[in-house]
Amino acid sequence: MRNKLSHRLFMTGLALLAAAGLAGCAEIQQAAEGVARNSGNERLAKTIRGGGTLIGGLLPIGYDEERIIGQAIALQVVARYGGVYDRPDLTRYVNLVGRSVALTCDRSDIDYRFAILNHDSINAFAAPAGYIFVTRGLLKTIKNEAELAAVLGHEIGHVTQRHILDVIQRSKQIAGVAEAGLAYAKTNPDAFKNVIDGAVKTLLDEGLDQSKELESDRLGVIFASRVGYDPAAYETFLTRLRTLKGDDPALFKTHPDFSSRLSAVQSTISEQKLPATGILLADRFSRAASGAL
Amino acid sequence: MNRRHPFLASLIFMAAVMTIAATAFGETLYVSAKSAQVRSGKTSLDPVVANLTLGDSLDVISRNERWLHVRTANGIQGWIYATYVSPSKPAGGDNELAALGKGFRRTDTSGVTASAGARGLDKASESYAHRAGITQQHRDAVDRMTASKIPDEEIQAFLKAGRLGEYAE
Ligand SMILES: [Zn+2]
Numbered sequence: 001m002r003n004k005l006s007h008r009l010f011m012t013g014l015a016l017l018a019a020a021g022l023a024g025c026a027e028i029q030q031a032a033e034g035v036a037r038n039s040g041n042e043r044l045a046k047t048i049r050g051g052g053t054l055i056g057g058l059l060p061i062g063y064d065e066e067r068i069i070g071q072a073i074a075l076q077v078v079a080r081y082g083g084v085y086d087r088p089d090l091t092r093y094v095n096l097v098g099r100s101v102a103l104t105c106d107r108s109d110i111d112y113r114f115a116i117l118n119h120d121s122i123n124a125f126a127a128p129a130g131y132i133f134v135t136r137g138l139l140k141t142i143k144n145e146a147e148l149a150a151v152l153g154h155e156i157g158h159v160t161q162r163h164i165l166d167v168i169q170r171s172k173q174i175a176g177v178a179e180a181g182l183a184y185a186k187t188n189p190d191a192f193k194n195v196i197d198g199a200v201k202t203l204l205d206e207g208l209d210q211s212k213e214l215e216s217d218r219l220g221v222i223f224a225s226r227v228g229y230d231p232a233a234y235e236t237f238l239t240r241l242r243t244l245k246g247d248d249p250a251l252f253k254t255h256p257d258f259s260s261r262l263s264a265v266q267s268t269i270s271e272q273k274l275p276a277t278g279i280l281l282a283d284r285f286s287r288a289a290s291g292a293l
Numbered sequence: 294m295n296r297r298h299p300f301l302a303s304l305i306f307m308a309a310v311m312t313i314a315a316t317a318f319g320e321t322l323y324v325s326a327k328s329a330q331v332r333s334g335k336t337s338l339d340p341v342v343a344n345l346t347l348g349d350s351l352d353v354i355s356r357n358e359r360w361l362h363v364r365t366a367n368g369i370q371g372w373i374y375a376t377y378v379s380p381s382k383p384a385g386g387d388n389e390l391a392a393l394g395k396g397f398r399r400t401d402t403s404g405v406t407a408s409a410g411a412r413g414l415d416k417a418s419e420s421y422a423h424r425a426g427i428t429q430q431h432r433d434a435v436d437r438m439t440a441s442k443i444p445d446e447e448i449q450a451f452l453k454a455g456r457l458g459e460y461a462e
Pocket residue numbers: 154155158213216
């Protein structure tokens with residue numbers, strides 16, 4: 001009797017597990033595990049849970065894990081880009097602009113923090129969990145607060161859309177992640193390091209998919225516009241970058257060419273009817289940047 | 294639907310339609326900003342009558358372009374800047390799947406994130422820094438970044454000085 005029940009439970013468990021695997025439905029699997037455990041079959045529960053590590057790797061990464069991944073990537077960004085530029089007033093200003101934009105972004109429940117990289121190149125990066133960087137070179141290229149707001153909005157967009165986490169989850173290295181979960185940072189630091197190094201390579205060397213960049217361009221201008229900045233400022237900024245860098249993909253391998261980006265921004269402004277508020281705040285930007293760049 | 298119970302099926306359908314209609318009529322909105330103020334009038338100069346946070350629900354009484362006349366869950370009436378609300382409840386934090394994923398990955402976050410929340414780098418990131426040979430100077434930079442806080446009032450003052458958000462015009 002007990003054996004028969006066990007067997008039936010086992011078959012049910014397997015069927016549920018198969019369904020969970022096929023449909024990616026974790027609830028089914030958890031239910032199966034619960035059924036097995038409640039019936040006193042700890043071994044079966046463990047088997048089902050064992051399959052769960054595989055599925056666990058495919059489930060979204062939670063915020064606790066995201067923060068650790070974000071910090072590790074941020075450490076690499078700082079190390080690769082000459083450290084943080086030690087100008088507390090300017091850093092505070094960038095944070096005020098960035099956090100104002102983040103206040104009404106599509107993921108306003110998490111903290112966003114901004115730092116300036118002591119580097120001449122024109123660049124900006126976003127690591128998961130809201131770690132956002134702009135280079136000194138980028139700030140030199142920017143003419144007003146509305147441009148800065150849209151640039152920071154673009155980076156905030158990468159965070160709200162979890163772009164880097166998506167790269168990590170799609171990477172083959174996920175096998176290592178799925179095996180041990182967040183604890184892998186502690187128990188299997190080599191696997192964790194591989195995951196981070198892969199993500200950093202994508203972020204700094206190879207660049208994200210063009211679709212992710214264009215999505216962030218659209219979000220950047222939308223988020224900045226929600227606060228009241230004039231969306232045309234981002235067009236002006238991208239046009240200036242195109243003049244500076246050109247549309248040569250070799251020169252700008254980590255982003256789509258500026259013409260595609262400009263047309264994405266222009267269509268977003270018209271489709272979303274983003275208001276031309278005329279708010280650029282060039283004076284406030286100049287005051288904050290004067291003598292600091 | 295069940296062919297043997299067409300009556301029951303249509304009853305369920307009607308109930309569903311009525312539920313949707315009722316929701317549209319009462320019009321409940323949710324705070325989509327990290328924090329938001331309800332004011333006694335429809336300008337940013339009017340005094341704050343309620344402070345709300347992400348996900349709080351509101352009933353709409355009437356609309357006036359950029360401002361909405363609303364009633365909070367506590368029954369307080371006032372005006373809120375339209376950009377701060379959305380018709381859908383914001384997800385906020387981890388969704389159920391992310392929470393489940395954490396469970397499946399047998400996460401013991403207690404040890405790993407002991408220093409989380411309050412300030413500074415998490416232990417796991419610290420040990421990564423050590424392993425990856427990140428200098429102390431660079432660790433301190435990300436540590437400071439993690440710990441840095443700006444009070445809400447200062448961000449509001451910054452928006453106000455720039456005539457941004459609800460302080461426009
Ligand atoms: Zn980008």
